[in-house]
Amino acid sequence: METVVINVDKKSDIGFLINLAKKLGMSAKALTHKEVKDWKFAQKIENGMKDSSVSRAEVMKVLNQ
Numbered sequence: 001m002e003t004v005v006i007n008v009d010k011k012s013d014i015g016f017l018i019n020l021a022k023k024l025g026m027s028a029k030a031l032t033h034k035e036v037k038d039w040k041f042a043q044k045i046e047n048g049m050k051d052s053s054v055s056r057a058e059v060m061k062v063l064n065q
Helices: 011-023 033-050 056-064
Strands: none
Touching: 033 056
């Protein structure tokens, strides 16, 4: 499975895109701003687990957002 993230400016576009995806036989879900931030944070943690060069400053910057 692959995932596509699409940012929209108008809320009405969210419904349109979700309906389109479902008509095409795909699943779709709208994410809140908090869910997107949590996902980005998890990605940074995952990358940091693979790369020991993540600085304390970078970790603190993400935590303070």
